[in-house]
Amino acid sequence: MMTSSRQRAPILYVLDEDFVPPDRGDEQNGPESAVPAGDPDEAVRLFHHYRRLMARILGYEEELPGPAGEEDLTAAEEELGVALPPDLRALYAIADGDGDLINPLFDRHPWLSLAEVGDEDDEWLDITREWQHEPWRKLVFDARPSNTVRRSPLRPGWIRFAHDTGGNWLAVDMDPGPDGRPGQVIKVGIDHVEGPKYIADSVTTFLSRLVNALERGDYSHDDENLWIEAALPNPLDEHARYGDSRPSRQGARQAGPRVQEVRVANAEDCAFLAATPEVRSLALSSKGSPDLTSLGGYPVEYLELDMEAADLTAPARNRQLRSLSVTCVRPVELAPLRAMPHLWALDIAAAPVADIATVTELTELRYLEVTRDQWRDLSELVDLPSLAVIGVHPDRPERDWPVSTAWVTTYDEPPSSTL
Structure with missing residues (x-):
């Protein structure tokens, strides 16, 4: 039987209409x-x-x-x-x-x-x-x-x-x-x-x-x-960005230390971030498996990875990380994410996951983006986090920059077996 285009579209299931993304300003102290x-x-x-x-x-x-x-x-x-x-x-x-x-x-x-x-x-x-x-x-x-x-x-x-x-x-x-x-x-x-x-x-x-x-x-x-x-x-001096086809020391220095949003293609490692120590939004893509060891030392709150293989051990050491999007070819292990106290948004729809049950241990998670098959596996488990929004793709999505999805939104809970 043919499936309609609407049924094939990715669907956002909003379970909690009152939930809004956490406000970082609420976490800051007042003035001296x-x-x-x-x-x-x-x-x-x-x-x-x-x-x-x-x-x-x-x-x-x-x-x-x-x-x-x-x-x-x-x-x-x-x-x-x-x-x-x-x-x-x-x-x-x-x-x-x-x-x-x-x-x-x-x-x-x-x-x-x-x-x-x-x-x-x-x-x-x-x-x-x-x-x-x-x-x-x-x-x-x-x-x-x-x-x-x-x-x-x-x-x-x-x-x-x-x-x-x-x-x-x-x-x-x-x-x-x-x-x-x-x-x-x-x-x-x-x-x-x-x-x-x-x-x-x-x-x-x-x-x-x-x-x-x-x-x-x-x-x-x-x-x-x-x-x-x-x-x-x-205002152009406020929230500068840095993007390049291949990062270099010279390019990073030109970006300046105040840059808070960085996107880099063909990344081999994260050493270039030394020139942008205030980076909070980071997108890395690579055809290989870049060394992410130094990533845990920066105040990154949104991290987007698009690579052959992604080891989340180093990113998980960053206690500031709030949102994570992973696109990879080889299976990724989510186990390191258990150590992240503030992770509330996770996108694994474009990644094969070796340990999908780990999602049940991410107690602060409120937003989850998965494929139909991943959600079917998760819905069979007990003690899922108190999710407010669940995004379900019929198949593994193709990722472009900037990431943007033609969502169909519904205020209901996704079915557990058929979508």
Whole structure:
């Protein structure tokens, strides 16, 4: 009997609709200094000076909305569940957002009124977490400077106070990372799902940069519009990647030590990673069996292996590893994975597995990707982990880069015997 194309498609079985990938930001410590870096008096002075400079350049002064009252500020903070940093709070006591200004005050980002703060539409985040988009293969990387911002796509302590009209926001971070400061300014949103972007240690400093740019003459304008070149951090410097057909010492050095995502073809070993010590997402392919001995010494959280034979002994020594994808020709042994305390996602659909029963011992596993035959073998075992999502391929999949699967999603449990 012929099998329909839909039946032959790989199927994602979502058992737990409420499960979302673990948030690495939740695992980070808070800052050593809980004192905001901003200065409300200085922020107010800079704000007025900034407005005068803009009016002088444009030849006219735009009118701002009236101030937010103390009761409005207190009510907004209660609604948000977190206090505004003193410098931003002082600015709201001058004006309740931009209103209808032609030239938004925060570097072409309209300033939200208190009524709009906390009322954002976050469908963009829900979409990125949909399982057919394979969020388990994607990481939130560390911002620069390192450890200033928690590695989350969005947090309740990030108060978004201005936006770019395109799904991104400036936010004051009241829940910073270990080396950050409360009230630091970051950028989050649809273009920053790989990690928030650090802007400044405070709204005060952000305003100071805008003022300094105007005083230096780093701007352009026409009759009504002003564009400021404030020398803000370049997003291209944030989450750099390194990929090459054959790694070399020179290529690795050029990639730079801050690279967090690396893909290398024809790998012979992992020695080149010495030049990229902060690598967190790593894809290695090889026609042979490269030496992975040094892999355990790097903070890799997502590992993708595509090779003739894969020995997981060295990767399993990395206690940071969260997600693993293995493609190989020779049978692979999963036994070393028992020592991995945080492994929650495993893809073995493109690998023959010598000890499939080991999956029952991976107690933290929540996502599993297998073939129909592998799932049939597993379903006969007892004490499987509390899986939230199971991806089942009708046959061994062919892997391309970047890995992407045309999933059919169903909210049900996969059958144990026939698929």
